[in-house]
Structures are given as C-alpha cells and as structure tokens.
Amino acid sequence: MASLYRSLSADLARGKTFQVGTILLQKLQSLTARAYNQIYQGSRHQEWQAALDFYRWRFPTVVQQTWLYTAIAISIFSLGGLIAWWYGWQDPSFLALVVPADLIHKVRDQKQLWMGSILGMEPLASSGIMINNLSVTFRMVGGAITAGLFTLYALFFNGLLMGAIAIGVNLSQKPY
Template identity: 60%
Template structure:
C-alpha cells in the first residue's frame, strides 16, 4: 500500500465531507441542496471504508490520520442517521398536525357513505325492534337481553376491577373491527359495507333494548365518552375500505394497478389516524366510561367535548405560513 498516494487520492473527499458537515452544524440540514445531501451520504459511506482501511494499516498510515477519520465519521454518523431520525419525527408530527386532516377532508364523501351505512343499520334495528320484540333476539346477544330485560340493569359493571385487562381487550376488539373493514375493500367493498351495516344494526338494537327498559340515559352516558372517538374511527376505517374498493372498481384516469396504489395510500393514511383514536377510546372505555364515581351528566359533557375537539381537528387547514 502506497500510503502517500492513497492519502493524496482520498484527502479531497475528507475535506469535502468536513466542509459539508461544518455547514450542517452551523446552519442546519436545509443549508444543503438535494445534490449535496446525496453527496454527504455517499461521502460518509466512502470515508467509513477509508477508516476501516486506515485501521488495518495503522502502522503505515499513522495514528493521527486514523483519529481524524474517526472524528469525521462520528460527525457524519450523527448527521446522516440521527438527523434522518429527527426528520422522520418532524414528518410524523407534520402529518398528524396537517396531513391527516387534509386526507380526512379529501375523503369525506367516503366517510359519509360509511356513516350512512352504519346509521341505516341502526335505523332498521330501531324500526323493527319496536314493532317486533322477537327481532331483538336476531341482532342482540342473548346475555345482554337477559341482563337488561330480566335483571333490569346494564352490563358495564363487569369491567370494574379489571380495567387494564378490559381496556386491552376493547382496543384489540376495536382494532380487529377496523382492520376487517379496511381489508373488506379487497372484496370490492362488499365486506366493508356488511361490517358497517351490522355494527349499526347491533348498536340500534341495543339502543332500543335499553330504551324499552328505561335504561337509555345511563347507557348513552357510558357510550358517549369513548363513542365520540370510537365511532368516527370505525367510519374512517370504513372510508379506507371503500377507497380500496374504488381503486379496484373505478380506476378512472389511472391504470387499475396505479389506482389501487393511489387510493390504497389514502386508506393507509386514514388508518394512521384510526389507530391513535382507538387507543384513546379503549382507555376511556376501560377506565372512565364505566366508572360509577363519575356522574352521568359529566360523561355526556366529556363525550360531547371530545367529539367537538375531533371535528375541529379534522377541519384544520394548513395556513400559508405553515406550508
């Protein structure tokens, strides 16, 4: 190994990397152009290889060169990897701050259809349950009917004493429902619509059951706090499933494979919003909603407040300054 020739050939790259890193350390990553950022990554990999070679031939290269390269690669690692992680966090924050509300607004028609299917199921259950008591047995589980009709009480008390377990099970169950609704898009939306309709049918049947037995007020007091987030999350997941179905059935100006990618991306973005909603809703349903300590009127107020906050969040628009 001709050390002098090797150093003379590689030294310009070392100086170039040092120059780029100094600029970043003084003025931030935005001070570099796109080409300079690409060059930074390439130089970092190249000089990491130089360091490995210098260590192998340390007796020839000298301890000073090895130390200089070690410092250079350490600075490069900090900017290339830690800087990219900071950028990823910034991108995630920007998405939840502005991107998600934009996607929700762009796909509002699909969310409205999903909501309509759910409400249709609820109205049908309400209509037939009042006219035919036997209809309830078709849509509401027997143990709920026995608890409400025969024992004259609600079933939420079973959560008390096992709140962490209950919250975990609730989250898992809700996530299962929403992911099925999204996956249902692959059945050209048929399964998605079925899930939305059946969930509406169940809620409508249960709502009618508690109303018939004078338990509507405490029941809806239980539902409002977590339902204000949980139900919109289900509607968003239904919207995601319908978007996938749209890509399959009605590609429009796109090729079908491209339409699936475009609408599938929007569906995935919606699901990034659904998951946090369900986690928060599961905690509320496990700990707050069934609590006998919290007065029912306060539960209604919390539910209404959370829903208003969600609507305001979904209505956010990126300002000129933010863009």
C-alpha cells in the same frame, strides 16, 4: 446523507482493520460521530414535525378529496344503526336476532353495562381485543375480492349491532 455516513463508517472500519495512521483514524472517527448525530439524533425533531405537518396539511387535504366516500360510509353505518334502533324500539324481541343472548341478559337482567368490567383481567381483555382487531383486518382484506360488497355489509352490520345495543341499553334504563 445516509449513504455518505455508510461510506464513512466503512472507511473507518477499513482504516482500523489495516491500521492506517492514528491522525487519519481520529479524523474518520470524529467525522463518523458527527455524521451519526446529524442523521440519527437530529431526526427526532423532523419526525415530530412530519407528523404535525401531516395532520396540519395532508390529512385535511385527504379528507376534502374523499369526503364523498366518507359520507357514504357514515350513511351506511348510520342507516344500520337507525334500523336496529327503530326495530328494537318497536319490538324488544328483535334484539335477540342481532345481539348475543349473554349481552341481553347482562344489560336487561343484571343491569350492567354491555361492555362489562375488565378489572383484574386486563391482559386477557387486551389480548381478546387484539385478536378481534386482527381478525377484522384479515376479513376486510380478504373481503376486498368482493369489490367492496363485504365492506358495505360489514359497515351496515356494525351499524345494526351498535343500534341494537344502544336501544337495549336505553330500554334497560342504564346510562351509556
């Protein structure tokens, strides 16, 4: 359909350039307008339908096909979190090995949530988040040359970070 529309538009342009008959130009213009509406205006419903179809049919199928990999990833992440939680519960000085000192000071001494407030600095905070997400993406893509070992390390280490931060917030008796 799109190739026919492009051909029709090209014919209309040639017709205007070479000044063919008025009736032919009007017919070409009418057909071009109708084709444009069919291709570009009517596709919005189809795009939403495609998204709904993906989440309704294809996504559950992919989850069923990859459940083992997903379970392994969740297990590695959770193992890191549980190890950090346990060590942090047994010896709070363990937190200094994993969590940056300024976060420990903020949570333990100032009794503030570890994520802090971004009020008044939303653009700076969103830029920082975007830069972090891009750097993580590039590290994960670059880490692919290690046959998944870097990804396993990142999953485990992120679990350690989350577990250590969670026990740090818990020990300071601050609600999550």
